Amino acid sequence: MLIGGHEGAVAAFDVGAGFAFLDPLGVELEGRVNFYRGGDRLAEEATLDQIERDLRGGLVVRVLAVRVCAMRMWKFYLACLFTFGWARADQAADLARIHVEVIGGRERIEALVGLRASGYVVTGGKKVRFTMLAARPNRLRLETGAEGRSLVQASDGVAVPWKFDTGKWPPHYEPMGAAEGRVFTNDAEFDDPLVAGEARGFVCDYAGELESAGRKLVRILVTRKLTDTFSVLVDTETYFIVARIEHRNNASGRRVEIVTRYDDYRPVDGVLVPHKIAVVLDGKIMQQTVIENVEANPPVTAETFARPRAAQPIK
DSSP states (O other): OEESOSTTOOEEEETTTEEEEBOTTOOBOOSEEEEEEETTEEEEEEEHHHHHHHHHTTOOEEEEEEEEGGGTEEEEEEEESSSSSOOHHHHHHHHHHHHHHHHTOHHHHHHOOEEEEEEEEEETTEEEEEEEEEETTTEEEEEEEETTEEEEEEEOSSSOOEEEETTSSSOOEEEOOHHHHHHHHHHTOSSOHHHHGGGGTEEEEEEEEEEETTEEEEEEEEEETTTEEEEEEEETTTOOEEEEEEEEEOTTSOEEEEEEEEEEEEEETTEEEEEEEEEEETTEEEEEEEEEEEEESOOOOHHHHSOOSSOOOOO
16 A cells, blocks of 8 residues: 555555655665654664564654665655654654755754855845855854945844944944844844754744745744744755745834745855845845855954954954
8 A cells, every 4th residue: 555645655565565665756765764753763764674664563654854875865755654643843843854964964064163255235226245254153243345335243142233334424333223133133143943943042833835936835933032933934845945034013113024035055065055145025125145255164253253442354
C-alpha cells in the first residue's frame, strides 16, 4: 500500500514486498535518509531497515528529508506518512532543522561570526552606497553616503543604538529615538529566527501554507519576548526564507504591513546569504538593497560598534 498518497509522498511499504523510498517520479533513492522521526525520536539520519522496523512496530513515522548523495544536493519532502501526532511546534522545529542544513549546516553557520558587506540601496528614486559590519549575536554598524552626506548607525547589542548624520549641523553622535532604536535593534540580529531559535528568545509556530506567484510557501509565526510578533515565509522547494511580514504603526498612527523579501542566495564561507532584499510597504516597493561584495569574519573590536567620541569610518 502507498503511505501518504498525496503529492510528494516518499515512502511505499508492503508487508510482503518490503520497503522502499521513492521520489515523486518513482525513482528509488539511496538506502539512507536524513531528518527522520520515528515515534518521539528525531534523528538526523536513519537507514531504511530502521524505518521499516519502526513501521512494523506501529510507530508514527515521518521522513523530513532525503539526500541524493550523488548530486550533493538536498531534496525535501515534508510529507506526513501518518497524519496524526504532529503538533504545530513540531512542524516549526522540524522545518527549522531542515532550513539550517540547507543554508550551510550548524557547524558552518556558527563558524560565521561576522560579515562585512557593501553595495547599494535604491530608495525614493535615489541610489545610495552602503557599507555594513555585522557580528554575532546582534552587533551592527551601517554607513551610507550620497551627494556628500554620510550617515552612520550602529548598535553594540548592549547600549541604546546611536547615529551620526553629517546632514545635521553641527553633526554629533546621538542616541536613536525609542521607535527607531527598537527597529534597528531587531534588524541587528545576526541569525534569522529559524537559526537562532529559543537561544535568542524566538518562539516559532507553524501557521499554515499558502501559494504566491506559483510557489508553495509555509508561514511560520515568530514571537519574541512576548512582545514582537511577525511571520516568515519559507519556500517549500528551497527551504529558504523568502519573506518576513510584520505590522507597525506609521508616524500618523496608521497600521501598515511591511514585507521584506529575500532573494539571490549565495554562499559566503559555506553559508547561503541573501544578496537582494526588498522592502514593500502596503504593496509598494519602498527600498531595494543589492549586496555586491561580502567578506566573512572581518576583524572587529568592541569599539567598532560602540558609540565613539569622534567619527571613525569603516576601514
